[in-house]
Amino acid sequence: MARDNDSGRCAPCQAAERERLSAPPPVPGPFWEHEPVRLALAGRHLGRVIRAYRHHPYHGRTPLPQSAVAAWLGITQAQLSRVENGPPVVHLDRLIHWARLLRVPEQHLWFSLPGQTPPTARAGVERPDPQSVTSVKTAGPVTPPIRLDAATTASDQGGGITDRRQFHALAALAGIATTGFPHLFDGPADAPLSIGMDQVRQASSLVEQFRQADTVAGADQLCDIAVRVHSRLSSWATKATYSREVDAALQAALADLAIETAWLAVDSDRRPEARPYLNEAITRARIADDPRMEVRAFAQLALLVRDAHPGESLHSAEAALRASAGWGTPRLATLLHLRTAHTYAVLRDTSSFSRAMAKARRELERGTSEDDMPFLHFVTAQEVRGIEGLSYLALGRADRAADAFRAITESISPAFRRNRIYYAVQLAGAQCRLGDINEAARTAMDALPDTCQVSSRRVWRHLAEVRSSLAQAQRPTARSREFVDAFDQAVSR
Structure with a gap:
């Protein structure tokens, strides 16, 4: 090897490795102590960290090309150039995703990776004491100032x-x-x-x-x-x-x-x-x-306009799928296919609904990824069943919807408590449609205490619809009357 080659590998080996790299290679611990990398990390500018990473002597005499590193990051070469030379990235999703991808050691980061020790705790920095804030003033009557x-x-x-x-x-x-x-x-x-x-x-x-x-x-x-x-x-x-x-x-x-x-x-x-x-x-x-932010917005828009404007909902979900091509994770694809499946159900397009659900399940089976954006944490097998149940309701199949909701309420993780309550209320609604008044009242009664604990008018509205259906039943039962009274008392408090 040449005298000035400090990488430990000959030039032909370096060239061959560079050609076959499809993901960031493992690097030794001292890699992150290299002066340009260390200064970029201290400056809290991940773009400069990436540029210093590309130019590190460990990779050889020639820097890693922007096109190769951009492919790792799921962006274009032009976007990477702007990331390296523009303002610091502040969006936490991107910071976490790229830091994990490059395997930046946690102790060098200025932000926390999920499941890791917060950087302020690592550095010994005192956090503000929540109790030192005597009150929180809000814009309206929803949350009054309380000590x-x-x-x-x-x-x-x-x-x-x-x-x-x-x-x-x-x-x-x-x-x-x-x-x-x-x-x-x-x-x-x-x-x-x-x-x-x-x-x-x-x-x-x-x-x-x-x-x-x-x-x-x-x-x-x-x-x-x-x-x-x-x-x-x-x-x-x-x-x-x-x-x-x-x-x-x-x-x-x-x-x-x-x-x-x-x-x-x-x-x-x-x-x-x-x-x-x-x-x-x-x-x-x-x-x-920022394509990741754009995809999130389109995914939310597809949900928002689904019932009133299903055609626009489909266009929004498809736009998100196109924008995420090349970098989207299986879990993100699962969510977007679920959006299209539910919309097809609203349109009463059974065959397209079935195809979209099949795609969602295939993507879910591919598993989670370290690159998943934090907001995707709720996309689980239970959520797939939940969207399937809501879709069956839209298709007029209350029996299949009830089966899906029942499976969720029996198995959902405690971490998704609000979803469990939401789907329990949906189960009660499906049972009302099936004419099973007693079971609907029992399910709704079981969900009522939990619904009182969550601050979600969306859930309350669905439970109010169940209450209305039970109150108007042609043959009310003692159980249905009991729930109607309990609901009315809860609302009047």
């Missing part, structure tokens, strides 16, 4: 599940309130004079804060807050000045927030409000050249 220390006291004194859930919800909301934007919830709405990358990172972190809060507080308590936060940030982005490199990152962060706001509007049964956010998200994702 967190009062919620803590109630929980410590045995206040029960509701108090503990309220405390965790308030803690999550306090996390949103302390993300670095002190005037998102109250105070003057004056826009900052300029926006930098630190503020973009803080804005990007809001989406994860909303997701965490949603799991404990529910959409009803969060939707108005998300609407106000989105309005404030969008207004600031319009009025403030910022560099060209900040622009793409800011657009991606605002697109992510718009998608989350749209979902909260859907789950709180405010569907008409969701459409403008998704339209905005698609536009911002394209400005930011």
Whole structure:
């Protein structure tokens, strides 16, 4: 080997290896201590990390070509060039996906990988104490200001599940309130004079804060807050000045927030409000050249317009499939095929529904991937059965729908508690359609306490439809009357 060859491999071997690489190769630990790589990591700029990775001497005298690395990352060579030379990537989905793909050691990262220790804990940085935030002010009556220390006291004194859930919800909301934007919830709405990358990172972190809060507080308590936060940030982005490199990152962060706001509007049964956010998200994702964000927005749009505009729903799902070609994971493909299957059922196209469901099941059988975007966690075998059940309802096959919903409620993971409640209510609705009044009332009665614990108007609306069907039954039973009374009492509290 030549004297200046410090890679440990001869030139022909290096060339042969470069040609056959279809994925990032394993690299030794000292690889990440190379000065350009170390400085890029310290600068929290994954694009520069990727460029330093490509130019590392370990790969030989010639850098890895952008085209090869772009193929690993699921983007084009032109997109990788913009990632390396543009503003830092702030979208957490991409950061996690690319860090895992390149096998960047966890201790070198400035963000947490799922299942790993948070970077602040690794670095010994103190986190804000949720109890130091005395109140969280919101945009409306949904979540009134409540002292967190009062919620803590109630929980410590045995206040029960509701108090503990309220405390965790308030803690999550306090996390949103302390993300670095002190005037998102109250105070003057004056826009900052300029926006930098630190503020973009803080804005990007809001989406994860909303997701965490949603799991404990529910959409009803969060939707108005998300609407106000989105309005404030969008207004600031319009009025403030910022560099060209900040622009793409800011657009991606605002697109992510718009998608989350749209979902909260859907789950709180405010569907008409969701459409403008998704339209905005698609536009911002394209400005930011972020296909992953665009696919998420189209997938959500397909769900939103399915019943009112099934043709547009199909076009949206197909657009997402095209945009994800080449980099989409099996789980993402499963979700998109489920979207098309349900829409075909709404259109009463049985054969197309069956073909789409078959594609969804084939993709699901391919398993999960480390590259799955975090929002896909709910795409499981139970969710496939659930969409199948909803589709059978649309096709007028309440018997097959009931079988699907029953299987879900008996086997779904505790991690998907809201889905279990939702499909239990759907089971009661299917049993009503079958004329099994007693079973429908029993199922609905079992679901009522859990429904009271989740803040989802969408679930409540479906349960109210079951209540209406049972109240109007030609031959009411003692069990059906018992549920109607229990439901009415729950609503009047």
